[in-house]
Amino acid sequence: MKNILLIVLICFLTQVSAQEIVGMKDLYVENDLTYKVAGGKLFSGQAQNVRKNGHLVYEEYFDNGKLTKSIIYYNGTEKPTPARETEFYLETQTKRKETNYGLSKATIEFKHYDKNGKKTLIEQYENEKLIYRCEYQKNKKHGIEYCLDDDGTELRIEYRNGKKNKK
Missing domain, CATH: 2.20.220 (Glycosyl hydrolase fold)
Structure with a gap:
């Protein structure tokens, strides 16, 4: 029984960590759906915009080519600190909820x-x-x-x- 639970846990953790992370340049949008340039398939995963100095500017999350969430980060903080997080309706791709965080x-x-x-x-x-x-x-x-x-x-x-x- 313990072995079965361990196998299920490993499969779950592999699935969670298997989300693909790409740069914004690796994606394109056509008919309100986001595709990966390499292969032209609908994109599911996380896309990031990172500066040359390694600072994370923003990131977007996609599910089958549809935008589900975006996060904009504050500039000049050592660790990425969210400034605004926006969640979207899957059906209409319109904003569902916007959360703004104060820095000071x-x-x-x-x-x-x-x-x-x-x-x-x-x-x-x-x-x-x-x-x-x-x-x-x-x-x-x-x-x-x-x-x-x-x-x-x-x-x-x-x-x-x-x-x-x-x-």
Whole structure:
């Protein structure tokens, strides 16, 4: 039984680490699908843009020629530090979620999109605490906008179709 589990584990680890990593120059796009130049087959794996000094600028992840995720890194950091991570819908190749990371402060901003590429929600966190949240409908503020001032005061404003709701 232990041998079977070991074989399954080895096969799984081989599959996980078998993702191909290529340079952006090794790929081309045709009809919204990404192909590998060598062989002309749909690309599945990771493509990177690395500077001559070895600094990782950005990378993109593909599954059967479709972009699933991209990561842009901060410039001038010793280790690759993500600045923005974008996830895509497989069907439409439009943004699904965009995550922006702060470099000097522990801030994270999430932007969510529908399948048509329209914003649906923005959330901002500082030190893992929600400081801003706003819902959108058809790219306009729609719902409760929540803000947290520097002094900790909560502020809530209601919007309908992009206009502030007067009470």
